[in-house]
Amino acid sequence: MNTLFPIFLKLEQLQVLIVGGGYVGLEKLTAVLANAPQTDVTLVAPEIRAEIHALAQQHPHVKLVIDVYNPSFLEEKDLVIVGTNDKSVNRQIQEDCKAKRLLVNVADTPDLCDFYLSSVVKKGDLKIAISTNGKSPTFAKRFREVLEEILPDTLQETLDNLQQIRNKLKGDFQEKMDKLNEITKVMK
CATH class of the missing domain: 3.40.50.720 (NAD(P)-binding Rossmann-like Domain)
Known part of the structure; x- marks a missing residue:
């Protein structure tokens, strides 16, 4: 584990x-x-x-x-x-x-x-770290290459748009989280 x-x-x-x-x-x-x-x-x-x-x-x-x-x-x-x-x-x-x-x-x-x-995937402000718990850095590197290939280069635009939405949201923490969860549900 x-x-x-x-x-x-x-x-x-x-x-x-x-x-x-x-x-x-x-x-x-x-x-x-x-x-x-x-x-x-x-x-x-x-x-x-x-x-x-x-x-x-x-x-x-x-x-x-x-x-x-x-x-x-x-x-x-x-x-x-x-x-x-x-x-x-x-x-x-x-x-x-x-x-x-x-x-x-x-x-x-x-x-x-x-x-x-870790092996790191970067797409604009998105950064994903990959760990194999020290067992196989080679696997982590290959998995990084797969993610870099399948993740679209337009992710930065998506992140920028979500930040703008987040900054405009009103209400308490839970209301903001509910709204952001609703907006990002399409990613499933």
Whole structure:
């Protein structure tokens, strides 16, 4: 049973640390910036891929630090994503995060994760996160591709119209909910 609690974070209000400058670090940094391009991210690694350097040049809120991990990098951070190819370093970072009560994701190691990065479908303001409880990121990716294909590109117009209707509704909370439920019933 999947007991994960789905949540959408306002990453642009947080300080994020990514440890790892290889392919996994690139994947995680790309995911963060695709969803919240103004996020303050510090990426630490002894070696950093050229693609990460290119991304950092396009995003002034990304700071690259060419260095080995040190617990001092956790200072003033809110969220940590780990993607090194050294399992002992990954475990040490996870333990350091636990000691500081920081949420951490260790790539491809569900037992060391406080949260998982989901596969995300985006259509304008609509964002759907897909989780397989860490069992198959590949399935989540394929399912995302299916949803992206079947969801119409006109969804943003629908959302904008519903927001206008919602803003004009009068009455108490229950009356507004009843009206919005009536309007959206056609989606069944």
